[in-house]
Ligand code: VGL
């Protein structure tokens with residue numbers, strides 16, 4: 098099947114393709130680097146490209162080191178509910194926060210930064226983890242008339258997945274490009290997210306379907 102995409106109302110959202118989520122990075126996603134080549138190809142098929150950047154202050158509250166006695170991947174209670182802890186990653190202005198060196202991010206019309214408030218983490222490109230603080234992306238897409246969103250990048254079970262769910266909640270049509278994303282957790286969290294995505298009618302396509 099060939100996907101007719103890249104029209105005026107379509108946007109490619111490239112999520113968190115940053116050094117720290119790739120090989121050798123602080124929070125490396127297994128096989129994360131593999132998303133770069135298909136994303137660079139996909140960018141040629143879209144008139145509109147938006148990229149996101151995880152962008153934390155050095156003392157961000159999602160970092161395990163900010164919680165004495167706690168380890169990365171443990172879960173803590175916060176004023177907005179449960180929050181998973183992570184190793185220090187994507188600190189503002191550091192090499193780990195830079196885009197993957199091969200990513201053609203110059204094609205992007207907009208860079209959305211998220212997770213820059215110390216007290217709140219942000220997985221979704223639309224709403225932070227308190228589920229009320231907006232990033233501004235919804236308003237941007239609305240004003241630009243971008244109504245169909247195609248998602249790629251890292252990681253499927255966190256930032257890509259929550260962005261797709263929030264896109265559906267906003268009434269956008271949403272598609273995940275399966276071979277242009279990878280999950281942090283193998284198995285459980287990936288399967289759980291795939292079920293949630295399917296339940297909200299997020300479609301799945303492969304990068305090859307765009308190549309005409
Ligand atoms: C992400 C965990 C922490 C992601 C960001 O981009 O999926 N995951 N911060």
Ligand code: ZN
Nearest residue numbers: 151186187212
């Ligand atoms: Zn983060």
